[in-house]
Amino acid sequence: MADERDDAQRTEEPTGRRLDDARQKGDVVKSPELSSFVMLASGTLALAGFAGMAARNFTRHFEVFLERPNEIPVDPGGMMRLFHQVGYDFLLLIAPSMGLFVIAGLSGNLVQHGLLFSVERIKPTLSKLSLIAGFKRLFGLDGLINLVKGIAKITLLGAAGVAAVWPERARLATALDLGPAGIAALSLAAVIKALIAMLVVYALIAAADYFYQRQRFMARHRMSRQELRDEMKQSDGDPQVKARIRQVRLDRARTRMIAAVPDATVVITNPTHYAVALKYESGKMGAPVCVAKGVDHMAQNIRKVAKEHGVPIVENPPLARALYAAVELDQEVPAEHYKAVAGIVGYVMRLAKKNKFWRN
Numbered sequence: 001m002a003d004e005r006d007d008a009q010r011t012e013e014p015t016g017r018r019l020d021d022a023r024q025k026g027d028v029v030k031s032p033e034l035s036s037f038v039m040l041a042s043g044t045l046a047l048a049g050f051a052g053m054a055a056r057n058f059t060r061h062f063e064v065f066l067e068r069p070n071e072i073p074v075d076p077g078g079m080m081r082l083f084h085q086v087g088y089d090f091l092l093l094i095a096p097s098m099g100l101f102v103i104a105g106l107s108g109n110l111v112q113h114g115l116l117f118s119v120e121r122i123k124p125t126l127s128k129l130s131l132i133a134g135f136k137r138l139f140g141l142d143g144l145i146n147l148v149k150g151i152a153k154i155t156l157l158g159a160a161g162v163a164a165v166w167p168e169r170a171r172l173a174t175a176l177d178l179g180p181a182g183i184a185a186l187s188l189a190a191v192i193k194a195l196i197a198m199l200v201v202y203a204l205i206a207a208a209d210y211f212y213q214r215q216r217f218m219a220r221h222r223m224s225r226q227e228l229r230d231e232m233k234q235s236d237g238d239p240q241v242k243a244r245i246r247q248v249r250l251d252r253a254r255t256r257m258i259a260a261v262p263d264a265t266v267v268i269t270n271p272t273h274y275a276v277a278l279k280y281e282s283g284k285m286g287a288p289v290c291v292a293k294g295v296d297h298m299a300q301n302i303r304k305v306a307k308e309h310g311v312p313i314v315e316n317p318p319l320a321r322a323l324y325a326a327v328e329l330d331q332e333v334p335a336e337h338y339k340a341v342a343g344i345v346g347y348v349m350r351l352a353k354k355n356k357f358w359r360n
Contacts, residue, residue: 010222017231018221029217030112033153033209037202042104044195047188112210153205157198164197165190254301257292257329261302262309264291266348268341269313274320275299277306278333280345287332288341293324312348316340 014022022028165172168190223231257277261267264277265288277292279285292302306313319340326334333341 009224009226012223012225012228014218014221014223015228015231018223022221027217027221028112029210029214030109031206031210031213033202034112034206035109037199037206038104038107040195040202041199042100044192044199046100047195048192149209153202156201156205160197160201161194164194168193253329254294254298257294257298258301258305260291261305261311264306264311266344267302267306267311267313268320268323268344269299269303269315270317270320271315273299274317274324275302276320276323276327277302277311278323278341278345280349282349285332287338288345289332290323290327290329293327293329295324312351314344314348316344319344 171186172190260279261277263279265280267275267277269275274295275293275298276290278288279291280288294302303313305311319337323333323337323341326337
């Protein structure tokens, strides 16, 4: 019942990380029918391409056994040389076909999941040694599906092969009237025709099986919403921790801004919702720099600190809103606001000189 609940909760498609983890463990989409199709195709190609050459080579290398058996040496040394020669000739005879089979066997897997090396699949586990687990694999749902697939495959392939050679049944019935070469040519043509028909059917079977195996693979690795959240936490960090970090950074930035307000040249306000503190030192800065900015409660704090330290406060709602949106902390005022800001800074600096003059 627990497994059923888990399966019912797994409604989300697997993430890339889940699929990568499965690949590292050797769990990939793999259709045995597609691999078998590639092998059958390579066998057909080998038969069509190398059968004639193999027959000629066989006749040339082994005619001594068929036509001149009296020439076979019977002494130990001669028999050993003959044995080596026969083995070498036989290897040359089957080498092209075997090489093609090896390439096809590798290609059948590479075309499905690429180059993959994993030791997870060959690690000994108790479940592989369990008789009950083995019985379930053989006689469970998967075993029944494989049995039905096997019967259907054999039936379809057999029917395709028979249908391909059925029109040639009259010629095949009179094949004994032909010589050995004629019989071989007729048989080879019939076999190749049957194999091609079977390949066409097998291609459909392999495509359907690959689609079925992929659907099962994706279903096996589906995730629940909780698993998605857990993976997100592992990948990006706990959202609560990240929110706390952002809050700490924001608090530090606010503290730093408030500490910079006493050194500001002027504070431009909305007057209640926005506040932007600018600092300018003639001859040292090309343009005024934003040392603090804020809205609502933060704007009130900036104005309060500015009043406490005698920093001039100028009300200019449009300019305050524009500067708040356009300039970041420790950045110079944008060029489009130079004229408006220069007028205010100039006025403040002239006012400061006048006040200094009267104090003196």
